[in-house]
Amino acid sequence: MSERPLMVIPQPTLKRLVVYHQWLKQLQERGRDVVSCTVLARDFKLDATQIRKDLEIAGIAGTPRVGYRIDAVIASIESLLGWTNVNDAFLAGVGNLGAALLGYERFTRQGVNIIAAFDLDPAKIGTKIHGKPVFSLTKMAPLAQRMKIKIGILTVPAPAAQTVADLMIAGGIEAIWNFAPTALQVPEPIVVESVSLASSFAVLLNQLQHQRHKTT
Amino acid sequence: MSERPLMVIPQPTLKRLVVYHQWLKQLQERGRDVVSCTVLARDFKLDATQIRKDLEIAGIAGTPRVGYRIDAVIASIESLLGWTNVNDAFLAGVGNLGAALLGYERFTRQGVNIIAAFDLDPAKIGTKIHGKPVFSLTKMAPLAQRMKIKIGILTVPAPAAQTVADLMIAGGIEAIWNFAPTALQVPEPIVVESVSLASSFAVLLNQLQHQRHKTT
DNA sequence: CAGTGTGAAAGGGTTCACAGCT
């Protein structure tokens, strides 16, 4: 089952679909059940055509003069993104950010289920954080192997990141969600997606500077 | 002073420059003082020419056969991004993520200085988290105005995001770094940069699925 | 009309090819 053509979804489209999804959920809670691209375009400050093409790529059809059925769009996006079946994950590095991610309930509705966390700090090992058990990092690889965990979330300090990534790979993990501000060297089939908060902030600063020069 | 031409930097380039910066810092600590694009290209799995063009945009020149001086590149990137003069910011929403950001020391070296945090929870108001004082949300707008704070970090739950964003704008804040999974409606000159963890994770999942189909 | 649907044009970013330097 679930035999999608697995066509390549452009990354920008993929990211926007997630954002549409969040917003449509909210509109739905407010009792709406259809939207038009025109409205979405205003909300997101995007081009209406772009949204139409995004939805088209997701295999969603609308009806002219009316718009798109919100529940249908939500369902399509969820199935496209694979949120219908949840993926178990391990998290390494229970610092500020790691702990925050452990407590982020919303993830479960977005395809991630963090099963356990790992750290070196003896004060943390054996405790539970936001209901998730914390084990010693030395146990991560064997446990990942035994439990067939394929996704690792890396929230350790930069200097430790490569070492811990190697541990993950040794444990059979295939995809690493990397929050450490460093470049990871990983072998061929391993997938790495890095989140760079600093990059995002740099964009903000840059836009602010431009805005100021514009109005000066 | 600091009279840059303020040429438009492509956003992808901007983001990559931040990532180069992090990595070059690490190389520097390991005692290296030059790099070539060829090496960086391998580390980041990017095209060498792309890195050369990025550095060119940042106004950095290298020497043939040798490469680029790491300290010069770091300095150029920092000045380009405006990390030389630190920007004060307010943070609203001291939940898991908000608290984590308050404790992220590295920010100070990347142009952000979170001065204070704001929340509604009486248990948090009046305390300090990672050395940063937490005040009542009601005090945010007047304080922002008085202290001429221009950057707001929004880490409140989605349903509260619009209201708190409006408060920020009322307080004279010009740029909002938004971590809430929602679309913000803001008036013209206000800059919003949203971080969507869910989007990032969706990209990871998608790549993982492709990788699996490839090797099957 | 107020929306969807879609082919074609435009725009931007990435990659290629090759010249130049040491």
Added chain:
DNA sequence: AGCTGTGAACCCTTTCACACTG
């Protein structure tokens, strides 16, 4: 050789233009 520098080609994404539909 091994690197930088750069114009041109390429490709992907966004935007435009317009036909279509209830």
